[in-house]
Amino acid sequence: MARTKKERLIERAPNFNGFKPFGVQNETKTKVLLYLEEYEAIKMCDYLLLSQAEAASRMNVSRPTVTRVYQSARRKIAKAMVEASIICIEGGHANIHTLWYKCPHCSIKFSILPEAPAMCPLCNSLEIEKID
Template identity: 35%
Template sequence: MARPKKWRKVCYLPKQNRFGPLMEGKLPKDTINMTIDEYETIRLIDLEMFTQEDCAKQMKIARTTVQKIYNGARQKLADSLVNGKLLIIAGGEYEICDGMENFCICSRCHKHRCALASRDQSEN
């Protein structure tokens, strides 16, 4: 029996979920599908400058899993850019971070926790 996959913690959903060549009135025939968890690894490692280990802690998965997800996401980005394919970001096995868990080290959740802590202290 196959082992069930872990849900990956994600702090941000993409503001736009479709990227591709600008063509007048028509969409490219070929598309690349990137999952939300692949998007999150790109965001954390390349944009937020997390190590793979920090990314794994953030997403609550193994570092080797992060490495596999990240490599797949990079290959999809390259294929989309080089070959002019439409990139669609959707799906995957993830759950949105509520910002209240102690493991979370992203700026969004940290700010959210700090704001709640400040509010709680001012009420006392």
């Protein structure tokens, strides 16, 4: 089996499914699959104008990995633009960058809200552990 990919962390998934070209003359309905981490790489590098090093640190992967993911994204988008394909944003090897904590009293894992203090939502205890 090929070397397993390290999970790429993304801030959030897009709240739409992709793009469809309109006014297509010969509709071939081909599809390009843009992975969630590739969408995130485009967002960080081309929209937020971060450096690839900064994007790598946010995605928790190495800088060469971001370069590869970004190049793949650009190539796929170019292919969709030239071939008038639908772009589906799904799949890949990503996970959401959530802060998960554990409460040993209640035997639960839970997510916390940004800016809010970290305490167990069921017993309000502050004796919670962060999960990596």
